[in-house]
Amino acid sequence: SQTIHQWPATLVQPVGSPLSLECTVEGTSNPNLYWYRQAAGRGLQLLFYSVGIGQISSEVPQNLSASRPQDRQFILSSKKLLLSDSGFYLCAWSAGPGTNYGYTFGSGTRLTVV
Protein backbone atom coordinates (compact mmCIF):
# COMPACT_ATOMS: atom_id res chain seq x y z
CA SER A 1 0.00 0.00 0.00
CA GLN A 2 1.03 3.59 -0.54
CA THR A 3 2.13 5.76 2.34
CA ILE A 4 3.31 9.34 2.61
CA HIS A 5 5.70 10.62 5.25
CA GLN A 6 6.17 14.26 6.11
CA TRP A 7 8.55 15.70 8.68
CA PRO A 8 9.10 17.37 10.98
CA ALA A 9 5.66 17.60 12.58
CA THR A 10 6.45 20.84 14.39
CA LEU A 11 9.12 23.44 13.81
CA VAL A 12 9.95 26.75 15.47
CA GLN A 13 12.49 28.80 13.55
CA PRO A 14 13.86 32.33 13.96
CA VAL A 15 13.36 34.93 11.28
CA GLY A 16 16.14 34.78 8.71
CA SER A 17 16.97 31.13 9.28
CA PRO A 18 16.79 28.50 6.52
CA LEU A 19 14.02 25.95 6.15
CA SER A 20 13.84 22.42 4.83
CA LEU A 21 10.69 20.32 4.97
CA GLU A 22 10.75 16.86 3.50
CA CYS A 23 8.08 14.60 2.10
CA THR A 24 8.49 11.05 0.79
CA VAL A 25 6.05 8.63 -0.75
CA GLU A 26 6.29 4.84 -0.62
CA GLY A 27 4.56 2.14 -2.60
CA THR A 28 4.09 3.97 -5.88
CA SER A 29 6.16 5.34 -8.71
CA ASN A 30 6.04 8.59 -10.64
CA PRO A 31 3.52 10.27 -8.33
CA ASN A 32 2.36 13.84 -8.69
CA LEU A 33 3.53 15.75 -5.62
CA TYR A 34 2.20 18.93 -4.03
CA TRP A 35 3.01 21.42 -1.29
CA TYR A 36 0.16 23.39 0.29
CA ARG A 37 0.08 25.98 3.04
CA GLN A 38 -2.83 26.57 5.35
CA ALA A 39 -3.25 29.52 7.69
CA ALA A 40 -5.08 28.81 10.95
CA GLY A 41 -8.75 28.12 10.29
CA ARG A 42 -8.39 28.91 6.62
CA GLY A 43 -8.33 27.20 3.27
CA LEU A 44 -5.53 25.56 1.31
CA GLN A 45 -3.06 27.53 -0.75
CA LEU A 46 -1.17 25.58 -3.41
CA LEU A 47 2.51 26.47 -3.32
CA PHE A 48 4.20 24.02 -5.67
CA TYR A 49 3.48 20.88 -7.61
CA SER A 50 5.61 18.41 -9.50
CA VAL A 51 4.77 15.82 -12.14
CA GLY A 52 8.27 14.34 -12.32
CA ILE A 53 11.87 14.50 -11.14
CA GLY A 54 13.24 18.01 -11.47
CA GLN A 55 9.89 19.37 -12.71
CA ILE A 56 8.54 22.02 -10.38
CA SER A 57 5.65 24.38 -11.00
CA SER A 58 5.21 27.37 -8.71
CA GLU A 59 1.76 28.74 -8.09
CA VAL A 60 2.59 31.65 -5.82
CA PRO A 61 5.77 33.75 -6.06
CA GLN A 62 7.23 33.98 -2.58
CA ASN A 63 10.09 33.29 -0.27
CA LEU A 64 9.92 29.53 -0.75
CA SER A 65 11.26 27.04 -3.26
CA ALA A 66 10.72 23.34 -3.92
CA SER A 67 12.82 20.55 -5.31
CA ARG A 68 12.27 16.96 -6.35
CA PRO A 69 15.66 15.26 -6.32
CA GLN A 70 14.19 11.75 -6.48
CA ASP A 71 10.98 10.30 -7.87
CA ARG A 72 9.26 10.02 -4.51
CA GLN A 73 10.90 12.84 -2.59
CA PHE A 74 9.66 16.42 -2.44
CA ILE A 75 11.42 19.14 -0.47
CA LEU A 76 10.22 22.60 0.49
CA SER A 77 12.95 25.11 1.28
CA SER A 78 13.68 28.67 2.15
CA LYS A 79 17.00 30.46 2.47
CA LYS A 80 15.68 33.07 4.89
CA LEU A 81 12.37 32.69 6.68
CA LEU A 82 9.96 35.56 7.16
CA LEU A 83 7.34 35.93 9.88
CA SER A 84 4.71 35.55 7.17
CA ASP A 85 5.99 32.05 6.37
CA SER A 86 4.38 30.76 9.55
CA GLY A 87 1.60 28.28 8.91
CA PHE A 88 0.65 24.67 8.47
CA TYR A 89 2.34 22.97 5.52
CA LEU A 90 0.87 19.93 3.87
CA CYS A 91 2.47 17.61 1.37
CA ALA A 92 0.26 15.44 -0.83
CA TRP A 93 0.54 12.98 -3.67
CA SER A 94 -1.71 11.68 -6.40
CA ALA A 95 -1.33 8.99 -9.04
CA GLY A 96 0.11 9.92 -12.41
CA PRO A 97 -1.90 10.46 -15.59
CA GLY A 98 -5.23 8.67 -15.72
CA THR A 99 -8.20 8.31 -13.41
CA ASN A 100 -8.10 10.88 -10.64
CA TYR A 101 -8.61 9.37 -7.22
CA GLY A 102 -7.75 12.58 -5.43
CA TYR A 103 -4.89 13.41 -3.14
CA THR A 104 -3.43 11.56 -0.19
CA PHE A 105 -2.04 14.03 2.31
CA GLY A 106 0.81 13.82 4.75
CA SER A 107 0.24 14.64 8.39
CA GLY A 108 1.51 18.19 8.02
CA THR A 109 4.18 20.44 9.53
CA ARG A 110 3.28 23.27 11.84
CA LEU A 111 5.86 26.01 11.26
CA THR A 112 6.18 28.97 13.58
CA VAL A 113 8.62 31.70 12.64
CA VAL A 114 9.63 33.83 15.63
Place this chain on the structure above:
Amino acid sequence: AQTVTQSQPEMSVQEAETVTLSCTYDTSESNYYLFWYKQPPSRQMILVIRQEAYKQQNATENRFSVNFQKAAKSFSLKISDSQLGDTAMYFCAFATLNNAGNMLTFGGGTRLMVKP
Protein backbone atom coordinates in the same frame (compact mmCIF):
# COMPACT_ATOMS: atom_id res chain seq x y z
CA ALA B 1 -10.73 28.68 -14.63
CA GLN B 2 -12.67 26.44 -12.31
CA THR B 3 -13.91 27.75 -8.99
CA VAL B 4 -15.37 25.97 -5.98
CA THR B 5 -17.59 27.80 -3.50
CA GLN B 6 -18.62 26.69 -0.04
CA SER B 7 -21.10 29.27 1.13
CA GLN B 8 -21.34 28.12 4.76
CA PRO B 9 -18.20 29.08 6.71
CA GLU B 10 -19.51 27.45 9.89
CA MET B 11 -22.26 25.04 10.79
CA SER B 12 -23.34 23.14 13.86
CA VAL B 13 -25.50 20.08 14.40
CA GLN B 14 -26.68 18.07 17.36
CA GLU B 15 -25.26 14.62 17.79
CA ALA B 16 -27.30 11.93 15.98
CA GLU B 17 -28.94 14.46 13.67
CA THR B 18 -28.38 14.99 9.95
CA VAL B 19 -26.54 17.91 8.41
CA THR B 20 -25.93 18.97 4.82
CA LEU B 21 -22.90 20.95 3.68
CA SER B 22 -23.19 22.90 0.44
CA CYS B 23 -20.74 23.15 -2.43
CA THR B 24 -21.11 24.72 -5.84
CA TYR B 25 -18.58 24.85 -8.64
CA ASP B 26 -18.14 26.55 -11.94
CA THR B 27 -16.78 24.78 -15.00
CA SER B 28 -17.35 24.49 -18.71
CA GLU B 29 -16.19 20.87 -18.70
CA SER B 30 -18.69 18.03 -18.98
CA ASN B 31 -16.62 15.35 -17.30
CA TYR B 32 -14.78 15.85 -14.05
CA TYR B 33 -14.30 14.58 -10.52
CA LEU B 34 -15.63 15.92 -7.24
CA PHE B 35 -14.38 15.22 -3.74
CA TRP B 36 -15.11 15.94 -0.11
CA TYR B 37 -12.22 16.05 2.36
CA LYS B 38 -12.42 16.15 6.13
CA GLN B 39 -9.83 17.88 8.31
CA PRO B 40 -10.37 17.12 12.04
CA PRO B 41 -8.60 19.06 14.80
CA SER B 42 -5.52 16.90 14.21
CA ARG B 43 -5.35 18.66 10.81
CA GLN B 44 -4.85 15.41 8.93
CA MET B 45 -6.71 15.71 5.60
CA ILE B 46 -8.86 12.66 4.94
CA LEU B 47 -10.75 11.81 1.77
CA VAL B 48 -14.40 11.29 2.65
CA ILE B 49 -16.08 10.69 -0.68
CA ARG B 50 -15.46 10.90 -4.41
CA GLN B 51 -17.85 11.35 -7.32
CA GLU B 52 -17.27 10.98 -11.05
CA ALA B 53 -19.40 13.45 -12.96
CA TYR B 54 -20.43 11.00 -15.67
CA LYS B 55 -21.99 8.69 -13.08
CA GLN B 56 -25.61 9.52 -12.32
CA GLN B 57 -25.68 7.63 -9.04
CA ASN B 58 -24.78 9.64 -5.96
CA ALA B 59 -21.75 8.32 -4.09
CA THR B 60 -22.22 6.95 -0.58
CA GLU B 61 -19.74 5.98 2.13
CA ASN B 62 -21.42 4.72 5.26
CA ARG B 63 -23.02 7.77 6.96
CA PHE B 64 -21.73 10.13 4.28
CA SER B 65 -23.58 10.66 1.03
CA VAL B 66 -23.66 13.31 -1.66
CA ASN B 67 -26.38 15.01 -3.63
CA PHE B 68 -24.82 15.63 -7.02
CA GLN B 69 -26.85 17.97 -9.22
CA LYS B 70 -24.84 18.31 -12.42
CA ALA B 71 -27.07 20.85 -14.13
CA ALA B 72 -27.03 23.08 -11.07
CA LYS B 73 -23.28 22.44 -10.55
CA SER B 74 -23.98 21.52 -6.97
CA PHE B 75 -22.29 18.84 -4.86
CA SER B 76 -23.58 18.79 -1.29
CA LEU B 77 -22.45 16.42 1.46
CA LYS B 78 -24.97 14.87 3.82
CA ILE B 79 -23.81 13.45 7.12
CA SER B 80 -26.37 11.22 8.78
CA ASP B 81 -26.41 10.28 12.46
CA SER B 82 -23.76 12.89 13.22
CA GLN B 83 -21.10 11.86 15.70
CA LEU B 84 -18.76 13.94 17.83
CA GLY B 85 -15.88 12.66 15.71
CA ASP B 86 -17.40 14.36 12.69
CA THR B 87 -16.37 17.72 14.11
CA ALA B 88 -13.95 19.00 11.51
CA MET B 89 -13.30 21.35 8.65
CA TYR B 90 -14.79 20.01 5.41
CA PHE B 91 -13.41 20.91 2.01
CA CYS B 92 -15.08 20.38 -1.33
CA ALA B 93 -12.74 19.89 -4.31
CA PHE B 94 -12.99 19.64 -8.08
CA ALA B 95 -10.74 18.26 -10.81
CA THR B 96 -11.10 18.11 -14.57
CA LEU B 97 -10.25 14.94 -16.42
CA ASN B 98 -6.63 14.44 -17.37
CA ASN B 99 -5.44 17.85 -16.30
CA ALA B 100 -1.69 18.13 -15.94
CA GLY B 101 -0.77 16.88 -12.50
CA ASN B 102 -4.33 15.79 -11.57
CA MET B 103 -4.76 19.14 -9.88
CA LEU B 104 -7.59 19.70 -7.42
CA THR B 105 -9.29 23.04 -6.90
CA PHE B 106 -10.49 23.41 -3.30
CA GLY B 107 -13.30 25.42 -1.81
CA GLY B 108 -12.71 27.64 1.21
CA GLY B 109 -14.04 25.06 3.67
CA THR B 110 -16.93 24.69 6.11
CA ARG B 111 -16.24 24.28 9.80
CA LEU B 112 -18.68 21.76 11.29
CA MET B 113 -19.25 21.46 15.02
CA VAL B 114 -21.16 18.44 16.31
CA LYS B 115 -22.70 19.22 19.69
CA PRO B 116 -23.42 16.59 22.35
